[in-house]
Amino acid sequence: MSKDGPSIPDEEWERFLREAGTGAQGAPKEPSARARMVTRRLEGETGPPEGWRTHQPPRRRRGKGWYVVGFLAAVGLLVVALDPGRVAGWFGDGGGESVPLAAESERPGQPPATEAAAQLPTVKEPFRGSPAAQWANGTAGMSLPAARATGWMSREHVAQALEQSRNFLAASSLDPEVLGGERPAKAIALINPHQRDVQDYLATAFRAPGRENDPLLLFSRFAKTKARPFGDVVRTRGRITYEEGERGAVEVTTDVTYVYPVVRAAAGSDEVARTIVRREIVMSWDDPSKVVIEPGTFSLVSYKVDTANGGCDNVTGYFLPEFSAERAVTGSGDGPEVDPYDRSTSMDARMRDAGATGCGTATRS
Numbered sequence: 001m002s003k004d005g006p007s008i009p010d011e012e013w014e015r016f017l018r019e020a021g022t023g024a025q026g027a028p029k030e031p032s033a034r035a036r037m038v039t040r041r042l043e044g045e046t047g048p049p050e051g052w053r054t055h056q057p058p059r060r061r062r063g064k065g066w067y068v069v070g071f072l073a074a075v076g077l078l079v080v081a082l083d084p085g086r087v088a089g090w091f092g093d094g095g096g097e098s099v100p101l102a103a104e105s106e107r108p109g110q111p112p113a114t115e116a117a118a119q120l121p122t123v124k125e126p127f128r129g130s131p132a133a134q135w136a137n138g139t140a141g142m143s144l145p146a147a148r149a150t151g152w153m154s155r156e157h158v159a160q161a162l163e164q165s166r167n168f169l170a171a172s173s174l175d176p177e178v179l180g181g182e183r184p185a186k187a188i189a190l191i192n193p194h195q196r197d198v199q200d201y202l203a204t205a206f207r208a209p210g211r212e213n214d215p216l217l218l219f220s221r222f223a224k225t226k227a228r229p230f231g232d233v234v235r236t237r238g239r240i241t242y243e244e245g246e247r248g249a250v251e252v253t254t255d256v257t258y259v260y261p262v263v264r265a266a267a268g269s270d271e272v273a274r275t276i277v278r279r280e281i282v283m284s285w286d287d288p289s290k291v292v293i294e295p296g297t298f299s300l301v302s303y304k305v306d307t308a309n310g311g312c313d314n315v316t317g318y319f320l321p322e323f324s325a326e327r328a329v330t331g332s333g334d335g336p337e338v339d340p341y342d343r344s345t346s347m348d349a350r351m352r353d354a355g356a357t358g359c360g361t362a363t364r365s
Contacts, residue, residue: 101134103143104239104343111342114364121272121365123230126261130274130364131341132235135259139170141236142256151248152287158242158250161285164190164296165240165252173220173258173279174236179229181318184219192299194292209317216319217305220258220277223318227262230272235259237343250285251301257343262321274365275321276308276340280347304347308340308362339363 112131119129127133135141144166147159171178171187178184183206193199205215215221222228238256245251257278263269282301286293293299311320340362 100136101237103136103141104237105143106239107346108344110344111339114339121261121274123263123270123272126230126233126272126274127235127259130259132237132259132274135235135237137233138174138236139166141238142166142169142254143239145239145241150242151244151250152289153250153285161250161252161298162240162242165254165283165285165298168283168298169254169256169281172218173256173277174234176229176232179220179222179234179260181221181224184221187219190297192286192293192297194294195299198300205317210315214315215317216307216310218279218281218303220260221318222260222262222275223316223320224265226265226318227273227321228265230261230263233261245284245301247290248287249291249299252283252285252298253280254283255280255343255347257341260319264323271323273309273321273323275310275319276362276365277310277319278306278340278343278347278350280304304351306340306347306350308338309365337361337363 121128121130125133127135144162147155147162149155150158153161168187168190171190172184175184175186178187188202191198191202201213202215204210204213205217209215236256236258238254240252240254242250242252255278257276260275260277261272262275263272281303283298284301285298288295291299307319309321311318311322314320338361341364
């Protein structure tokens with residue numbers, strides 16, 4: 001149940017959408033979504049630089065009756081290596097578990113505090129030395145705004161859309177089976193099946209992942225043969241906002257950073273590393289009288305990801321985190337330093353700053 005509004009049973013939600021969709025003559029054959037895939041990896045292997053990618057499916061321009069398909073590639077992906085010598089603490093001993101931060105209601109004005117001493121994660125304290133030591137667990141770290149009537153939706157249905165948006169984040173980035181490498185079926189079921197370019201991307205991403213069809217843009221997955229999530233806690237920090245979008249849709253923007261403690265896949269491994277992923281996903285809860293859409297699903301507007309310690313030049317469809325032995329060989333990158341916990345800049349600004357090529361250095365893990 002949403003804390004900002006009553007939860008509506010699924011059958012009533014679907015009935016509402018079906019009733020709203022009756023008599024929808026003139027609805028376009030496809031939604032007016034404009035999904036954009038952008039990825040920049042801040043990781044730990046050296047190698048040839050990879051371009052960060054922007055993809056823009058058919059978009060309806062305001063005031064125009066025509067569509068534009070755009071594809072921009074090889075703009076330059078900044079890859080940042082993980083440098084354990086630069087790991088910074090958080091409020092004293094870096095454990096900081098006893099003083100959780102308040103929910104993030106707006107973009108912070110500066111990065112989290114740091115200290116000089118490097119404090120590495122342990123099996124007892126997997127978030128030690130990290131700002132995530134004071135972050136919330138799972139969906140508790142994704143703050144929801146108060147619901148209000150917006151576009152074609154009442155306050156109650158906006159509350160339902162917000163909760164379903166957060167459910168998508170849980171199914172795509174927190175579900176233990178998905179983190180273990182399984183297909184994110186629950187998350188995919190929430191995406192409008194009539195958004196053809198996105199469905200084509202999803203079909204290809206799991207069958208033949210590559211630079212233009214990378215499942216890590218939307219989903220967090222680790223290769224079972226390489227690494228596995230340690231424990232059942234993922235620390236998160238972020239917020240969910242919304243506004244009226246095109247054609248009266250409710251456009252929900254999610255900006256969340258996930259911190260995954262991981263160990264090697266081999267049984268008995270006890271060296272803990274962390275993979276840090278920031279995603280911004282914009283979802284359009286469309287009016288079914290104006291857009292062809294299935295009840296209870298949303299259209300993707302844009303999706304971006306920025307990852308630390310996920311595998312440099314990695315097109316496997318899985319995060320491939322490095323541990324101390326690999327870092328001793330690969331060393332630091334030659335690009336600029338980046339704090340993967342810094343949420344004071346927008347994702348657009350972060351991506352613009354990623355125009356340099358080469359491997360850089362994450363200032364902490």
